[in-house]
Amino acid sequence: MLKWLLVCATAFAQTPGRPATDAEIKSMDYTVLPNGAGLPKGKGDAAQGRFLYEQKCQECHGERGEGQSGKYPPLAGGAGSLKSLKPVKTVGSYWPYATTLFDYIRRAMPYDHPRSLSTDDVYSLSAYVLFMNGIVTENQELNEKNLPQVKMPNRNGFVPDPRPDIKPKQK
Amino acid sequence: MRPPTRRRFFALSAPLLGLTACKKTVPSEIGAPLSAYGERSPHEKSVRSVKESVTPGSGATFTPLQDLEGIITPSSLHYERHHAGIPDIDPAQHQILVHGLVERPLIFTMDDLRRFPSISRIYFLECSGNSNLEEAGDPQPTPQSSAGLLSCSEWTGVPLSSLLHAAGLKPEAKWVVAEGADACMMARSIPIEKALDDILVAYAQNGEPLRPAQGYPVRLVVPGWEGNINVKWLHRLHVLNQPAMTRDETSHYTDLMPDGTARIFTFEMEAKSIITRPAGGQMLGHGPGSYEVTGLAWSGGGKIQRVEISTDGGATWKDAVLQDPILSKAATRFRFEWNWNGQPAALQSRCTDETGYVQPSLDDLVRVRGRFAYYHCNAIKTWFVKQDGSVSHA
Numbered sequence: 383m384l385k386w387l388l389v390c391a392t393a394f395a396q397t398p399g400r401p402a403t404d405a406e407i408k409s410m411d412y413t414v415l416p417n418g419a420g421l422p423k424g425k426g427d428a429a430q431g432r433f434l435y436e437q438k439c440q441e442c443h444g445e446r447g448e449g450q451s452g453k454y455p456p457l458a459g460g461a462g463s464l465k466s467l468k469p470v471k472t473v474g475s476y477w478p479y480a481t482t483l484f485d486y487i488r489r490a491m492p493y494d495h496p497r498s499l500s501t502d503d504v505y506s507l508s509a510y511v512l513f514m515n516g517i518v519t520e521n522q523e524l525n526e527k528n529l530p531q532v533k534m535p536n537r538n539g540f541v542p543d544p545r546p547d548i549k550p551k552q553k
Numbered sequence: 554m555r556p557p558t559r560r561r562f563f564a565l566s567a568p569l570l571g572l573t574a575c576k577k578t579v580p581s582e583i584g585a586p587l588s589a590y591g592e593r594s595p596h597e598k599s600v601r602s603v604k605e606s607v608t609p610g611s612g613a614t615f616t617p618l619q620d621l622e623g624i625i626t627p628s629s630l631h632y633e634r635h636h637a638g639i640p641d642i643d644p645a646q647h648q649i650l651v652h653g654l655v656e657r658p659l660i661f662t663m664d665d666l667r668r669f670p671s672i673s674r675i676y677f678l679e680c681s682g683n684s685n686l687e688e689a690g691d692p693q694p695t696p697q698s699s700a701g702l703l704s705c706s707e708w709t710g711v712p713l714s715s716l717l718h719a720a721g722l723k724p725e726a727k728w729v730v731a732e733g734a735d736a737c738m739m740a741r742s743i744p745i746e747k748a749l750d751d752i753l754v755a756y757a758q759n760g761e762p763l764r765p766a767q768g769y770p771v772r773l774v775v776p777g778w779e780g781n782i783n784v785k786w787l788h789r790l791h792v793l794n795q796p797a798m799t800r801d802e803t804s805h806y807t808d809l810m811p812d813g814t815a816r817i818f819t820f821e822m823e824a825k826s827i828i829t830r831p832a833g834g835q836m837l838g839h840g841p842g843s844y845e846v847t848g849l850a851w852s853g854g855g856k857i858q859r860v861e862i863s864t865d866g867g868a869t870w871k872d873a874v875l876q877d878p879i880l881s882k883a884a885t886r887f888r889f890e891w892n893w894n895g896q897p898a899a900l901q902s903r904c905t906d907e908t909g910y911v912q913p914s915l916d917d918l919v920r921v922r923g924r925f926a927y928y929h930c931n932a933i934k935t936w937f938v939k940q941d942g943s944v945s946h947a
């Protein structure tokens with residue numbers, strides 16, 4: 383038994399890498415899950431988000447989140463278009479989780495200054511993008527508790543991979 | 554009468570060697586000196602295609618498949634797809650954090666990584682958006698523009714399972730989120746079964762350290778799965794009991810179907826092939842007679858088992874020769890000797906992988922998936938030969 387313990391201890395000691403401290407993990411951990419795990423404490427609403435949007439987002443994504451064709455993706459609109467011959471995939475028409483919106487703004491936006499926004503800024507901008515899509519009201523506060531509860535219109539629009547799915551046409 | 558000797562096929566852009574031959578081919582002066590780092594001949598001009606973009610750090614460049622030989626893509630011509638530019642990373646400072654549902658959260662330096670046993674494997678990488686314009690009804694004029702988001706390299710690295718086992722997976726571990734150290738910290742969720750199967754934490758490509766555009770100093774290579782999940786500039790592995798539903802696995806890299814639903818987690822790149830010569834933008838330059846038809850086939854399902862060639866738009870098929878090596882989840886070179894009768898022809902290749910899966914026609918694919926799936930188009934590509942020997946996409 384003692385011998386086994388020794389073998390195990392030696393094996394672990396020889397494993398490359400060093401233990402990560404809680405502080406190191408906290409500083410690097412950007413994961414946000416659909417159930418809200420990982421969301422930082424904070425709050426914001428669309429009224430505050432509108433001001434930030436005009437300063438930091440509108441130049442690319444447009445006054446009403448319409449984007450610029452072939453250059454910057456639209457953020458709003460496209461409701462009911464997914465089945466049509468002109469599907470428009472936006473946060474409102476396509477994205478299944480509001481947590482993804484928060485996560486993406488926090489880690490990657492604005493494109494040329496990622497991670498320059500405060501946590502409350504990110505909640506406010508998330509709220510404004512959802513407001514542009516008619517998903518929340520202008521003064522509805524979003525925070526780490528209620529963001530995961532936001533009901534996204536296309537939440538149930540995704541299906542698992544059914545492939546192989548193509549049968550050759552009989553000739 | 555045509556001489557019976559087999560003629561090599563030349564692209565339009567190739568120099569007409571016959572006209573300039575014998576004119577001073579052996580110089581009398583001393584040639585260029587030795588050099589510390591090699592460059593290709595100044596006569597070779599093949600390059601990736603680069604599109605102008607308002608966000609130059611984001612976008613894609615395409616591998617010139619029609620100019621390549623064998624199965625390995627030169628690292629300098631490997632396709633690129635970045636979401637926020639190429640970061641400049643000092644390998645001495647770079648670390649990979651493994652945390653979440655593990656017994657011991659660990660941090661690995663690049664030196665730590667190399668202390669694990671490494672392996673080298675040849676695998677293709679294909680962006681899942683490759684050939685999306687074909688599906689959208691906009692056939693592309695060259696192999697490069699049609700399917701150039703496909704490359705194949707020898708990768709060297711440490712099995713991802715080694716890092717995960719070192720940290721000790723907890724029983725509830727089901728997914729691993731891999732995150733890059735690019736400006737947008739691109740992240741994707743990977744099922745634990747795949748993470749423990751054949752994924753490499755790769756630090757080298759084609760015998761040298763990864764190129765910056767390919768994830769220097771370290772990236773994931775996820776054999777047979779869509780390019781986006783092969784996270785470059787890897788700096789964090791988060792073990793979870795569920796996927797994170799990141800932007801790049803929900804709003805992007807999901808396939809919109811005609812009924813308005815979208816397929817999520819469509820990881821595998823299904824069997825696909827393309828004729829790279831003769832192909833769009835080239836010329837059968839010697840009139841009727843013998844030409845070699847060649848191209849590449851690959852499958853995320855395993856080894857390529859068969860490639861067939863049609864010269865009549867899919868009415869009849871003949872087997873091509875597969876060139877060794879035929880490796881699982883790697884590009885396979887095929888060759889076919891064709892005697893062109895000088896009449897219009899429609900060239901196609903169709904591959905079958907070791908699971909028995911057969912590459913579909915574009916019609917069959919569109920019938921099921923419509924025109925807006927955007928990702929994972931693996932349909933047969935057609936090149937049209939005209940009587941004058943020109944080859945085009947339409």
